[in-house]
Amino acid sequence: MLLEDLRRDLPADRLVDDPDVVAGYVHDEAEWAPHGKPEVVVRPRSAEEVQAVVRACLAHGTPLVTRGAGTGLSGGANAVDGCVLLSTELMTAVREIDESERLAVVEPGVVNDDLRAACAERGLWYPPDPASAPWSTIGGNVATNAGGLCCVKYGVTRDYVLGMQVVTGTGELVRLGRRTAKGVAGYDLAGLMVGSEGTLGVVTEVTVKLRPLRDPEHTVAGYFSSIVDAGRAVAAVADAGITPSALELVDRHCLAAVDAWKNMGLSVEADVVLLGRTDAPGAAGEQEADRMLACFEEGGATWAARSTDQEEADALFSARRLAYPALERLGPLLTEDVCVPKAAVPEMLARIEAAAQRHDTHIANIAHAGDGNLHPLLSTPPGDDAARERAQEAFHDIIRDALELGGTVTGEHGVGLLKKDGLGLELDGEVVAMHRAVKTALDPHGILNPGKVIPD
Structure with missing residues (x-):
């Protein structure tokens, strides 16, 4: 059984099945988006533990929904019935801040403002600043390609992600992207993951570029x-x-x-x-x-x-x-x-x-x-x-x-559940088919956050 495999492969304190506690994880802040009931909540502490969760879900054909701080506003992190809900809340290490290369390496559960504060101590700045920055996590920001107040001048999350470590839809632990200032080797798979809302892989580490601290405004x-x-x-x-x-x-x-x-x-x-x-x-x-x-x-x-x-x-x-x-x-x-x-x-x-x-x-x-x-x-x-x-x-x-008026259905909150119909209006049928082809290629078993983003 799924739960037996998870208990075998993970420390006991990683699993949460108390219904009262689980209830706090079943949906994000998109109060009107539907949600289901997960089989269990898992809170891994390492990439290897995330990989074990993904492989257990693959073995049992169980949906996997990944959640950060739950501050999303589109239902992208909402549970589906019978899923494993993977929370990255315990993966909170700022592993590295490299002042000469102006980059940071962080786990996905790091809160945006905490990263910004750690960078400021080194005279550096991480620009993406969603209004939820005091609560939202870098993993969630990557999942939705979050923006914020200063993105009008400095860009959104995708503009700062250099690379990442990801557990794929086939259970492999891989590194995408780079650490160098420039790099055009192969397809931009790291960029593809940004904004994918957990439908193409589970992010376990993110490398972001930094800027010098700004002058007073x-x-x-x-x-x-x-x-x-x-x-x-x-x-x-x-x-x-x-x-x-x-x-x-x-x-x-x-x-x-x-x-x-x-x-x-x-x-x-x-x-x-x-x-x-x-x-x-x-x-x-x-x-x-x-x-x-x-x-x-x-x-x-x-x-x-x-x-x-x-x-x-x-x-x-x-x-x-x-x-x-x-x-x-x-x-x-x-x-x-x-x-x-x-x-x-x-x-x-x-x-x-x-x-x-x-x-x-x-x-x-x-x-x-x-x-x-x-x-x-x-x-x-x-x-x-x-x-x-x-x-x-x-x-x-x-x-x-x-x-x-020539606009788009979402600037930074993501599609999730609430904007699926809108995305269907925005994209041509051929483009929707391209989305489905990418999803099928990277999540061939269809376990990663099913039912989200891509129009029906």
């Missing part, structure tokens, strides 16, 4: 009476050729929810706040901040200024990071993750407002506005099934609108 804040005006300011920043180190949108609903939760003393007389930052060095940073300020004013800001109070500026960005968990406290949330061309941001924001009105659904808005990645948060009262159905209709309308 200059912050610009603007208040807007409408979300569309804020979108116009975003487009103006892009038209001016400015590449901010962050350009974030957060509406009053989000700020109020954060303030009610954390008592941060936030008080803004605006429906929407736009937060911009530049980390250009010296006088160039001053000039770029002034140009960004002019763009905010051009977009219709009712008030805009460069921040002279670093504590206040940091509080606003902290509120942006806390928006999702603050709203989640108030009731079920359905989170969008569409990304559109920057020039289409004003129109897309207008369409989100229209969807809210059309379906009588409350939608709060946060966004990595600088790269067109929008996160409408559709909230419903607890237990209100009719409101939930309306929200789901609005969710689908927003996806269709994003695609119509």
